[in-house]
Amino acid sequence: MIIDVKGTKGAGQAHEAETRQRYELKEVRPSKMPLAFGALILGIAAYLKSAMPSWGRLPEQDEPPFRPEEAEEPRLKLIETGMRADPLEQGDAPEEAEPHRIGSGTPFDNRLTEPTFLMVDSVPPPSVQPFAAKADVSHLATFQGALLVANDNVAPTRAGSPDASTGGSGSRGSAPWDHPSSDDREHDDTPKHSNPLPKPADDDPKTPETPANRAPRTSGPVYLRDVAGCAAVLIALSDLLANVSDPDGDALSIRNLKVSSGAITWTANGWLYDVSGLGPVTVTYEITDGKATVVQHAYFSVIRNAIVGTDGDDMLIGTACADDIQGRGGNDIIDARAGDDLIDGGAGDDHIMGGAGDDIIHGGAGNDIIFGGAGNDQISGGAGDDRLFGDDGNDTVFGDDGDDQIHGGNGNDALFGGAGNDIVNGDAGDDRIEGNAGHDVLHGGDGNDVVSGGDGNDRVEGGKGADLLLDGAGRDTVSGGEGDDHVVVALDGDRDVYDGGVGTDTLDLSLTGSGVDVDLAEGSANGCEIGDNEITGFEVVQGGAGDDTIAGSRGNETLSGGAGNDTITDGGGQDIVSGGAGNDIIRAAADSDDDVFDGGSGCDTLDYSSSQSGVTVDLTQGLASGCDIGNDTISGFETVVGGSGDDHFIVGQQPVVMEGGDGNDLFEFAPPPPVNACAPILHEIVDFKAGDRIRMSKYDLFEKVFDKLEDQFESIYGDKVAEDDARIRFSHERSESIDRTVIEADLNRDGIYETSIHIDGHRAIVIVEHA
Known part of the structure; x- marks a missing residue:
């Protein structure tokens, strides 16, 4: 507020006295009302001065004296003075007082006359808290205004308060009327001044404390515009700082910026994002004012370019980015080019080229020609007689309805013919091919195909x-071709033709459950579930869960019965035979080849009855040898049948049933280890007869003979046929009308007869010591 008072002076002393008398006080005691009113006016001026700081100057600069006529227009506008003054004569003007700063008032002169109030039009003052002014305002002479450096836009606050802060260089500062919100300051009834008045006696004021820094504030994540295809994406700093503010007005910067997919690099104009694929992208970064840091997120998506045709014959060309192309009706020509494209040809006979990239192509209705191009494509021909080419890459191709031609091309492809009589070629790679319904021609090509x-x-x-081939229902012709192929016979009851081709091929009948009859030499595989089939070129046969009969040929074969009580004959060649689960019978051919026989689980029988010469079966070593059978490896058998020659059976700790067959057979029992047996070992000889012997340790036991046979035994064993005092004993038993001779032996001389031999019939046993 500026009050401009102009003095007046009359022409003579009388006029001067008359003028002076006009302003003399009428009361004896002067009123204090003007003094109180002046104190109130000066107090309000001082408070407004502190609440709205002006642009100050540095203390060391020279400041010219304040002149009211050079100041800005006052906030109060004079409406009517209520006074009239006569003009002054030349030379009568009073001397001009020394100018002073606003706010540096001095005590009032007690000679003031009663004032005349002026009508003013005032700008509404800011909201202030009431205070009581003292009558004595002499201390206002020591009031000092705030010294503010240029560009210091922060509103002054009380020193040491939590809201104190400093402005940052190069950032937006707070205007003089910007004050902390009610949430940022304590609530009390004490008036708060921007610059507390120092005490008059304080000659050494303390420097105000530096206010604490406040972290940047975010109002939520940033959502950027989506990007179409592989267009270049430049993210500016202002985009990332869109929802961030700093309460102190500090300059903000970004660091540790990362993206969920793709790659991002810093350039002079911002961050350049390199697209790596379609889908949502999350940008994570930190915002800092140099001291405090907050984490922020920005989101956008990478989408396809949209290219839409008409119902006519269109020619649509895509971009190098990911496109969404719709041909709609008509015979369209579509070249999608590079990128992971989504293509729909629509109705009509369309010609579609997917180009490079992992494309998804729908031909739609019509006789379409589709080339997937490089990349892992998904192609659907739709209805119609389509020609579909996967080309390079691991492609998935569906012929759908119609008589389609499908070529997988290079790569590990999945090809499905669909309904209709389709021709499907896997070409190179390990392909999966399904003909589905219809009379199809399927060719796996190079690679291990299914x-x-x-x-x-x-x-x-x-x-x-090495292919896996399944014929399915119908009268099929299956050819394995080159390689070690695996052919699974379908349970269709139809007459099929199976050819293993070149290599070691497998005929798999494991799906059967009622039993099959397979003869590799005859080239047949029959059964109620599989029908009457022709087979050739197989070296491995796997039976099913039923009671199968499998016969090999003259080649080197592997025969497996599987579950069930199977009967397997190996045939010629070096064969590997496995009975599997069940009580199986394995008949060894008299082929003089070295075979491997494994009975598997169950009570299995190894039959050498086809041998005309003697065989030696050593169950303790797992070997069987003879001139007719060669040197075989055996295991897992509980019953052994000899041939028509003089056979030699050697058994150990595993119970076994032996049938010697024709010839003078020797049954030898190896002694157990020198420890007590946990349970008796029971062996059985079902056809022990005259001429057979039982050898236990150094003793031979044989049936006593008389008359004309006695001379024969004497020539073999000598004339000293008598019982010995060795720990061998025998007895006779009768059970269920069956006579048995029981021989027990304590071969390890531990006092326990651990070896027991049962012989059918009532036998008289002679024990002799062999050489």
Whole structure:
């Protein structure tokens, strides 16, 4: 507030006295009302001065004296003075007082006359808290204004308060009217001044404390515009700071910026994002004012370019980015080019080229020609007789309805013919091919393929490689081709033709459960579940869960009975025979080849009855040898049958049933280890007869003979046929009308007869010591 008072002076002393008398006080005691009113006006001026600091100057700069006529327009506008003054004569003007700063008032002169109040139009003052002014305002002479450095836009606050802060260089500062919100300051009834008045006696004021820094504030994540295809994405600093503010007005910067997919690099104009694929992208970064840091997120998505045709014959060309192309009706030509494209040809005979990239292509209705191009493509021909080419990459191709031609191309492809009579070629790679319904021609090509004919009379070819072939329902022709192929026979009851081809091929009948009859030499595989089938070129046969009969040929074969009570004959060649689960019978051919026989689980029988010469079966070593059988490896058998020659059986700690057959057979029992047996070991000889012997340790036991046979035994064993005092004993038993001779022996001389031999019939046993 500026009060401009102009003095007046009359022409003579009388006029001067008359003027002076006009302003003389009428009361004896002067009123204190003007003094109180002046104190109130000066107090309000001082408070407004502190609440709204002006742009100050540095203390060391020279400041010219304040002149009211050079100041800005006052906030109060004079409406009517209520006074009239005569003009002054020349030379009568009073001397001009020394100018002073606003706010540096001095005590009032007690000679003031009663004032005349002026009508003013005032700007509404800011909200202030009431205070009581003292009558004595002499201390206002020591009031000092705030010294503010240029560009210091922070509103002054009380020193040491929690809201004290400093402005940052290069950032937006707070205006003089910007004050902390009610949430940022304590609530009390004490008036708060921007610059507390120092005491008059304080000659050494303390420096105000530096206010604490406040962290940047975020109002939520940032959502950036989506990006179409592989367009370049430049993210500016202002984009990332869109929802961030700093309460102190400090300059903000970004660091540790990361993206959930793709790559991002810093450039002079911002961050350049390199697209790596479609989908949502999350940008995570930190915002700091140099001291405090907050974490912020920004989101956007990478989407496809949209290219839409018409119902006519369109020619649509894509971009190098990921496109969404819709041909709609008509015979369209679509070249999607590079990128992971989504293509829909729509109705009509369309010609579609996917180009490089992992494309998804729908041909739609019509006779379409589709090339997937490089990349792992998904192709669907739709209805119609389509020609579909996967090309390079691991492609998935569906022929759908119609008589389609499908080529997988290079790569490990999945090809499905669908309904109709389809021709499917896997080409190079390990492909999966399904003909589905219809009379299909399926060719695996190079690689280890899985080919399934499905319903219909199909032709299934494996080609090169170790292929897995399944014929499916219908009268099928299956050819393994080159490589070690595996052919699974379907339970369709139809007459099929199976050819293993070149390599070691497997005929798999494991799906059967009622038993099959397989003869590799005759080239047949029959059964009520599989029908009457022709087979050739197989070296491995796997039986099913039923009681199977399997016969090998003259080649080197592997025969497995599987579950069930199977009967397996190896045939010629070096064979590997496994009975599997069940009580199996394995008949060894008299082929003089070295075979491997494994009875598997169950009570299994190894039959050497086809041998005309003697065989030696050593169950303790797992070997069987003879001129007719060669040197075989045996295991897992509980019953052994000899041939028509003089056979030699050697048994150990495992119980076994032996049938010597024709010839003078020797049954030798190896002594157990020198420890007590946990349980008796029971052996059985079902056809012990005259001429057979039982050898236990150094003793031979044989049936006593008389008359003309006695001379024969004497020539073999001598004339000293008598019982010995060795720990061998025998007895006779009768059970269920069956006579048995029981021989017991304590071979390790521990006082326990651990070896027991049962011989059918009532026998008289002679024990002699052998050489």
